[in-house]
Amino acid sequence: NAGVTQTPKFRILKIGQSMTLQCTQDMNHNYMYWYRQDPGMGLKLIYYSVGAGITDKGEVPNGYNVSRSTTEDFPLRLELAAPSQTSVYFCASSYLKGVAAYNEQFFGPGTRLTVL
Amino acid sequence: AQRVTQPEKLLSVFKGAPVELKCNYSYSGSPELFWYVQYSRQRLQLLLRHISRESIKGFTADLNKGETSFHLKKPFAQEEDSAMYYCALEGSQGNLIFGKGTKLSVKP
Known part of the structure; x- marks a missing residue:
């Protein structure tokens, strides 16, 4: 079990560029x-x-989009990157709520x- | 509003000393509270949850509804306890509402 995997680990974007952060889990979580975690914040x-x-x-959804076509994958899309989106991004999964x-x-x- | 407050950014103790990491919350209803920990170069992971009334790695946390607190305690700190600790509250969407975290440093 790899658990929750994310790619890439690091990325530098220029203002206005777009990218997709990948997230995959192999635990069959719903x-x-x-x-996102900004410096010194939760x-x-x-x-x-x-x-x-x-x-x-x-x-805090503004500036982002997501899709969930399979149980395993949950990519996060940034369409027009802005300096305010500089952060650490975490993907998580759980079985029940x-x-x-x-x-x-x-x-x-x-x-x-x-x-x- | 649902909110979690961890008043200490950094807590530094000597090995063998007692540790208490403070957490206060704001929530209308019965809260579900958790402590997560992130060791150096590792991912965020669950330490304990109040509903289980468990003791993990010598840590315990008691929910005090009167004081709206969920402080994390350990009677004798170890060097391997050094890490970032986050208190979290389950939100209405099943997500976790995190405090800003407390960095625990245990000195030899």
């Missing part, structure tokens, strides 16, 4: 999440998905993105 939810074909906005005894979120290693 729920997947994208968070993680904030960008988008989440409760299953293939279903996505919804989190706290709302049942705290089982709702352990498993995190990927993160992608460090810099927009110049």
